[in-house]
Amino acid sequence: MAHLATPKPKAKSFRDEIAAALEREIVSGLHTPGSRLVERDLTIRFGVSSIPVREALQDLEGRGLVSRRVNCGYSVIDLSLEELHSICQLRRILEPEVVRWTALRLSDEGASLLREQHDRFASAAASNNLPDFFHEDLQFHRLIWELSGNRYAARALQAAVGSLFACGMNQARERGVIRFETEIRKHDKLLRQILRRDGEAAAATLLAIADHFQNSLPRP
Template identity: 30%
Template sequence: MTAARRRPPTAQEFVLSELRRAILSRELRPGEPIRQDALADRLGVSRVPLREALKVLEGEGQVVYRPRCGYKVADLSLDDLLEVYLIRRLLESEAVRQAVAKLTAEDLAALAAAQQEVEKASETQDVAAMAEANRRFHFGLFERCGMPRLVRLIRLLWDATDAYRSLYYGQHANRARVNLEHRAILAALHRRDTERVVRLLEEHRNHAVEELSKVIGSAEDKPAAGLR
């Protein structure tokens, strides 16, 4: 991680942003311990904002704390993935149904621009940039629902699954599929076909769950080292 980036307004926000980026880029991998002293020195901050940022991530389920062991990046869990995506389906479908009719020409142009950034990052295999642009694409739609509490809940679920998203984007076939699905969603949005958008987003989530389930399920089935 580097402290040379333009810092957000507070030290805690800066640290939180850097930790999110490190988890998303898999610089900090699932199950890896977080060495607070070394990390604080590397970021040029005290332990206080680092601890506060870790508490935020703990609340999201991105890191876990164990007494006498400290913090570590949360392990990937198939049960966790399935639960989050079930809740996302319920919340996002409602947000989309409320949002589509409210989209302006400017909103559609912004969504198209976000998708161009998704495709650009996909071509260069920049997983972190692709994830950021993907978030702008989806939330550019969700935020038009006019229900800020609903959007906050959806954002919390997204924050909790960055590690899964980065794993999904690591494969070329998955990146290509995301681009095709986004283009279909954009076309349906231009036609104001609300129920088709809902269906396409359902397929979009399902494809991610199917692919991630193969990887995570396989990892969970492996015996621990030294066991038979």
């Protein structure tokens, strides 16, 4: 199958920088599920007008990290256990297929990007840095989705799995079920399979990762 062009990184705007900063804080647990993100406070913090702040919050909403309620503004997404398990079920169906596509369509440039991102993830895990671990893990999965060549599937996973990182990771953190060495081994295996373009093996490994995460959550 022909390799697809690797997405080119864009220059970051205020909007992008604000969204990136808030995403890292949400995924790392600094902003817990249900906590409010007050637009006025954010404009003061980042020293910008309300426009890039509002746009950044809209981007985070599209990534499944925040939700907006009329007359209440934005809050970090807060899902019930039933909702988290429903998202896990969706992930089990969709993400292995997307990983398979990425393995089959991977370009040399895409392979280099995956190696670099995996190195950042492994470094965070090796140093027991939990906030960076969650952030770099999400970036690794997000890059896999983007390299699949199917932007619709990538968007769906962005919204769904983003919510897992905002809420489900908090559950895993509280239960103490994150094992850094185990996570490094699983993601090493996934990376090797993608790099050798073994879509079936990569899909099976991703499914095992997704199952392990779901099993780490309390039952509804």
